[in-house]
Every structure is written in structure tokens, then in C-alpha cells.
Amino acid sequence: MPGPRVTPVYGDENLPEKVDVVVIGGGIIGASTALELAERGLKVALCEKGGIGQEQSSRNWGWVRISRRDPKEIPLMAETLKLWPELAKRTGRDVGYKQAGIMFAAKTDKDMAKFERWTRHLAPVGLSAEVMKRDAFDTVMGGCEEKVKGGLFTAVDGRAEPQLAAPAIAEAARAAGASVLTECAVRGVETSGGAVSGVITERGPIACDAVVLAGGAWSRLFSGNFGLELPQLKVQNTVLRTSPIEGGPEPAYWNDTFAFRKRADGGYSIADGSTNIAHLTPDSFRLFKTFLPAFLHTIGDVSLRLSERFVIEAVTPRRWDLDEPSPFEYTRVLDPKPDRKLLTRILQDAASRFPIFKGAKILQGWAGLMDVTPDAVPVISGVDGKPGFYIATGFSGHGFGIGPGAGRLMAQLVTGETPMVDPHHFRFSRFSDGSRLVPDDGF
Numbered sequence: 001m002p003g004p005r006v007t008p009v010y011g012d013e014n015l016p017e018k019v020d021v022v023v024i025g026g027g028i029i030g031a032s033t034a035l036e037l038a039e040r041g042l043k044v045a046l047c048e049k050g051g052i053g054q055e056q057s058s059r060n061w062g063w064v065r066i067s068r069r070d071p072k073e074i075p076l077m078a079e080t081l082k083l084w085p086e087l088a089k090r091t092g093r094d095v096g097y098k099q100a101g102i103m104f105a106a107k108t109d110k111d112m113a114k115f116e117r118w119t120r121h122l123a124p125v126g127l128s129a130e131v132m133k134r135d136a137f138d139t140v141m142g143g144c145e146e147k148v149k150g151g152l153f154t155a156v157d158g159r160a161e162p163q164l165a166a167p168a169i170a171e172a173a174r175a176a177g178a179s180v181l182t183e184c185a186v187r188g189v190e191t192s193g194g195a196v197s198g199v200i201t202e203r204g205p206i207a208c209d210a211v212v213l214a215g216g217a218w219s220r221l222f223s224g225n226f227g228l229e230l231p232q233l234k235v236q237n238t239v240l241r242t243s244p245i246e247g248g249p250e251p252a253y254w255n256d257t258f259a260f261r262k263r264a265d266g267g268y269s270i271a272d273g274s275t276n277i278a279h280l281t282p283d284s285f286r287l288f289k290t291f292l293p294a295f296l297h298t299i300g301d302v303s304l305r306l307s308e309r310f311v312i313e314a315v316t317p318r319r320w321d322l323d324e325p326s327p328f329e330y331t332r333v334l335d336p337k338p339d340r341k342l343l344t345r346i347l348q349d350a351a352s353r354f355p356i357f358k359g360a361k362i363l364q365g366w367a368g369l370m371d372v373t374p375d376a377v378p379v380i381s382g383v384d385g386k387p388g389f390y391i392a393t394g395f396s397g398h399g400f401g402i403g404p405g406a407g408r409l410m411a412q413l414v415t416g417e418t419p420m421v422d423p424h425h426f427r428f429s430r431f432s433d434g435s436r437l438v439p440d441d442g443f
């Protein structure tokens with residue numbers, strides 16, 4: 001089963017000789033960064049090894065949420081919530097954005113209390129969320145037969161269409177003057193006097209003053225060949241889409257076994273809300289100590305699995321010369337196989353709590369590998385000792401919704417503008433400056 005059908009973006013034929021900034025990776029983060037930079041009048045090349053938006057950025061649930069974020073991300077997400085409503089006009093394309101709210105179910109009084117504690121993080125950014133008791137919950141999530149105490153409802157949350165958004169943003173970047181290059185893997189970065197001077201792509205060199213690495217799940221491999229240790233692992237989540245359903249809930253919904261979101265085609269994307277699969281790979285062992293606090297924090301939500309990914313990653317070269325094909329050229333699209341039994345289980349679970357899903361058919365299922373950092377917070381940062389090299393990666397399963405804002409912040413750092421939010425929490429150096437690296441769910 002291939003991934004979802006993404007709006008095709010046809011890459012430019014010609015490779016520019018020189019630009020101001022090369023952006024590596026045509027997911028929502030790279031595309032948003034390229035758009036922001038091009039809108040500021042910089043010459044930009046957006047290089048994507050496969051097609052625009054074909055990895056995480058099209059496989060995700062499509063949630064645009066501030067709810068239940070790590071408090072460190074809230075100011076950036078609050079800014080991003082101002083960008084989504086303008087995105088269709090700005091790109092000239094539909095991105096499927098709708099502010100329809102998201103409900104997180106609370107099964108126990110303890111869950112209710114945790115959610116209540118979380119809501120305090122929104123006051124400083126002038127937003128709010130409501131912890132609803134069962135009656136109020138029912139008015140929002142009509143037709144839910146689940147035994148819950150209530151839930152956390154955030155009306156400013158919403159959804160967008162993952163198969164539309166990154167392509168729309170990349171096309172807008174092109175319209176603003178960027179080169180959009182698909183099937184154009186960047187093999188590595190060249191420096192002159194220690195500073196970035198260009199990249200070598202599979203189609204030839206591009207001279208530039210700055211590089212932004214927005215390579216999603218590939219960023220660790222790329223950074224390693226450039227002499228940087230980026231602690232990043234991959235975690236798999238499975239999603240299905242259903243046939244159209246009349247009269248289903250507008251808000252998106254999460255409980256501890258499934259999560260759903262209404263789609264623009266009238267069906268629903270329903271996902272495994274409980275078990276993310278962490279494939280054991282050589283990196284799991286290399287990074288064991290760094291990720292141990294995160295693993296202990298999320299115990300029960302992540303299931304370890306020994307699979308073919310161990311062999312795939314074990315035989316993937318970790319070092320290569322820039323005049324030889326890089327690993328990025330051998331895997332154009334990371335397309336893990338979904339577990340068919342799991343797909344059936346997800347729909348059955350959803351239908352047992354929301355009878356409206358009872359007649360629904362599974363039209364497609366897919367999986368995606370999320371790139372995660374030890375504290376589940378992204379890197380949006382320059383790199384000490386590597387002038388001109390920037391990283392925007394590690395969005396840890398929640399980078400779609402924050403993507404347009406992350407791209408803006410990255411562009412501000414590259415151009416030296418005053419950043420719209422304090423970027424300190426997103427610095428790359430936190431992995432080596434003794435900072436405590438553990439996810440914070442804000443409870």
C-alpha cells in the first residue's frame with residue numbers, strides 16, 4: 001500500500017549555480033522556510049530527494065493543535081495559529097484548513113485534573129481551552145458512547161489537509177522566486193574557511209551562503225556526515241482513511257486507543273492513538289542513554305519492535321564522499337508498511353465508541369516514521385562552529401501544525417531578523433550543553 005496521494009509538484013529542470021540559501025527537504029518545514037525566505041527577496045533553492053511532501057508531511061493526522069503541547073512550544077504555536085487562516089490566500093491554493101476544535105478524552109478524574117493544569121499554559125498567549133464535564137463533552141462530541149468523564153476541548157485547534165499543504169507552500173515559494181528541485185538529493189555541504197559555501201546535490205553543485213537542513217527523519221544521517229551529532233530516532237504511527245460518512249463529528253478526537261479527524265473528502269483519517277512503534281535499530285543502542293528518560297516518560301505509548309528496519313539501517317552507510325551516491329538517492333520516499341490487522345483494530349475501536357463509523361470502509365492505510373528528539377521539542381537553530389548551517393528538524397510527531405510558524409522562525413534566524421518568539425528552547429546546543437533532555441507534557 002503506497003502512502004496517500006499527494007498533490008504533485010513538478011520540479012524545475014535547471015539547477016541554479018548560486019543562491020543565497022539552499023533548503024534541504026521538501027516537507028512542510030522546508031517548504032515553509034523556503035517560502036518565508038523567498039518572500040523576503042532571497043534567492044532560494046528547495047531541494048527534495050523524492051517528491052514534495054511525500055514523507056511525514058502528507059502521512060500525518062492533519063491536526064493543527066496548540067493543545068497538550070510542551071509549554072516551550074506554545075508561543076511559537078500561538079503565532080502559527082495566526083498564519084494558518086491566511087495560508088490559502090497567501091499560497092493561492094486550498095490547504096484544507098478549518099478551525100473545528102480538538103477534544104482529548106479524559107477517562108478519570110486524574111485525567112481531568114491533568115488537563116485542567118495544562119490549560120494554564122495558554123493564558124500568557126491570550127488563548128484558552130476548556131476542560132468539559134460529560135454533559136458539555138456530549139454537546140461537542142455528539143454520538144460518543146465511550147465511558148469518559150469529559151475532556152479537554154480547544155476550540156482554536158483545527159485541521160488541514162496534509163496531502164495539500166506542503167505542495168501548496170512549495171508552489172507558493174516557487175511563485176515567490178524559489179527554485180523547487182525534486183529528485184534532487186543533497187549529498188552534503190561544502191565549506192570555505194569554515195563557513196558554508198555550497199552544497200553538492202546528485203545533479204551537481206549549488207553555491208550558497210547558508211543551508212537549512214529540514215530533512216525530517218533523515219536529518220541525523222545527513223548531520224552525521226557533516227560532523228554533527230544530532231540525537232534523533234524514528235517512531236512509526238499507522239493511519240487509515242475511511243469512505244465518506246454523513247453527519248460525523250466536526251472536531252477531531254483523541255482517546256488512548258484511536259484518534260480521528262474529518263477529511264475534506266467527507267471521510268475520516270483514523271489513527272492508532274496508543275501504540276507508536278519504535279523499531280530497534282543500531283541508533284537505538286547508540287542513543288540508548290540519551291533517549292532513556294524519554295522512553296521512561298512515554299512507557300506504554302511506545303512499543304519496541306525488532307523488524308527489517310534494523311537491517312536496513314545497519315547496512316546504510318553513515319559516511320560517504322560527496323562525489324558518490326548518498327543514501328538519500330537509494331530511498332526516495334520512506335514508506336513503511338502499515339500493519340493490516342492494526343488497521344482493522346483501529347476502525348473497530350472507533351466504531352465501538354462512535355457508532356457512526358460502523359458502516360465505514362477502510363479505503364486506504366499507511367504508516368509514517370516520525371523523527372523524534374530526546375525532549376520531543378524540535379531544533380530550529382544555527383549551529384555553533386558551522387557558520388551558515390541551520391537545522392529545522394526533530395518535530396517529534398507534531399510538526400505539521402506548527403510547520404508554517406517554524407518556517408517563519410527559521411527564516412528570521414537565517415536573515416538575522418528579530419525572531420517572533422524566543423528561539424532558545426529550540427537551540428541545537430542543548431544536546432551538548434548539559435541541558436536536561438526529557439519531554440514535558442505540561443501537566
Ligand SMILES: Cc1cc2nc3c(=O)[nH]c(=O)nc-3n(C[C@H](O)[C@H](O)[C@H](O)COP(=O)(O)OP(=O)(O)OC[C@H]3O[C@@H](n4cnc5c(N)ncnc54)[C@H](O)[C@@H]3O)c2cc1C
Pocket residue numbers: 024025026027028029030047048049050051052053054055056057058059060061062063064065184185186187214215216217218219222237238239328332333367368369370392393394395396397398399400401402
Ligand atoms: C502518522 C503521523 C501522524 C502525525 N500527525 C501529526 C498531526 O496530526 N499534527 C502534527 O502537527 N504533526 C503530525 N505528525 C508529525 C508531522 O507530520 C511532522 O512533524 C512534520 O511533517 C515534519 O515535517 P518535516 O518537513 O520536518 O519532515 P518531512 O515531511 O518528513 O520532510 C522531510 C523531507 O526531507 C527530504 N530529505 C531528507 N534528506 C534529504 C536530502 N539529503 N536531500 C534532499 N531531500 C532530503 C525527505 O525526502 C522528506 O521529504 C505526524 C507524523 C506522522 C508520521
